Amino acid sequence: MPIRPYGTDSPSHPLQDVTRLAEMRAVHSAFLYLHNQEMEFRRWQRQVTEIPSPPFGEGARSQWLGERFTALGLDNVHTDELGNVFGLLENGRHEPFLGVSAHLDTVFPIGTRLETREEGNRLFGPGISDNSAGITALLAVASALKRSQLQLARNIVFIGNVGEEGEGNLRGMRHIFSSEPWRDAIHSLLVIDGAGTDTYVTQALGSRRFEISFRGPGGHSWSDFGVPNPIILLSRALARFSEGQVPESPRTTYNIGVIQGGTSVNSIPESAAARVDLRSASRQELQRLEERLRECVHEAWSEQGAAHRGSEPKARFAIESIGDRPAAELVPDARILKVVKAVDTHLRIQSIPRLASTDANVPLALGKEATTIGAGGDGGGAHTLREWYDCANRDLGLKRILLILLALAGVHE
Secondary structure, three states: OOEOOOOOOOOOOHHHHHHHHHHOHHHHHHHHHHHHOHHHHHHHHHHHHOOOOOOOOOHHHHHHHHHHHHHHOOEEEEEOOOOOEEEEEOOOOOOOEEEEEEEOOOOOOOOOOOOOEEEOOEEEOOOOOOOHHHHHHHHHHHHHHHHHOOEEOOEEEEEEEOOOOHHHOOHHHHHHOOOOOHHHHEEEEEEEOOOEOOEEEEEEOEEEEEEEEEEOOOEEOOOOOOOOOHHHHHHHHHHHHHOOOOOOOOOEEEEEEEEEEOOOOOEEOOEEEEEEEEEEOOHHHHHHHHHHHHHHHHHHHHOOOOOOOOOOOOOEEEEEEEEEEOOEEOOOOOHHHHHHHHHHHHOOOOOEEEEEOOOOHHHHHOOOEEEEEOOEOEEEOOOOOOOEEEOOOHHHHHHHHHHHHHHHHOEEO
């Protein structure tokens, strides 16, 4: 009997579907492949880690992944204008796609030494876990599915996307879900990011980032005393903003992470700027926090003293958005959530839901089903030069990904 995509016209419980899938001979063969190919997966992981992929500079890594997709035999392998890479596993019918993705970019600027090394089960290197582990899992599962020759009831598109980290601002995923053909073609998305098997994302953490700047005429600290000082104005605005209260539930936070301005101790600066990060699980609280930030900046500007000379203009200010990630939530009865829980029950994985800012933010904000899980194994030191990934039990994470995809896509025996 065919195992249809759970939640369509299948009357069975998702755990029953997952159990039946896991008992199929072809799935057992896929599991064995995922276990036996660990040395190959390590080679892929170290190889991709050593390819620079800074924000807005993912081209070389996009090319590498496209070549791997082609070598694995995926259909219609191509790269879009931003550098997102696609490889298809099609069943010959025009049906919605199930998407599975891993981001290609890292936080490390061009010029960073990206050497990797291996000590026992541990791999070391900048980005080796976040997200070379995810890219490796994407390739491993694609290879296992291609080799299994399972007849899927739904098409799958494998995606290596750009622009997840920092000021990338989810640009790769935004582009995918804002343009044809993928905007309407991808029905749901499984995101693979980092290591582990113990969590799954049910809430998308929203964030908004701004650069606040003040500019004035500047001058000498003695002869031009009284000219509006951008550093003082900026400091007043930030101090006033920091005095505000934020709710503990829904959790809401802010941070002033960068501040700069001035040239010397005896010069009134011409400019000063700061970068501010606002986060919340609630769109409403995020909006309130942004409004308060804008109010504090405007108040500091409006209270500046008279200019040193009547003809001198007052200082000016600007608030520039440098990042915006939408807050959203997966509905409790979402099909993808039920499948993840069923797979974890079958594999005896103890996992918990979590709140996070990932590529899943974009489809979740559009009302689509999406979640983010790890690639298996373990990792640490993310976003540092000391980053590591432990390959022990990687195959458990890969089995988890494979079963989730098969349960969501459905299989014709």
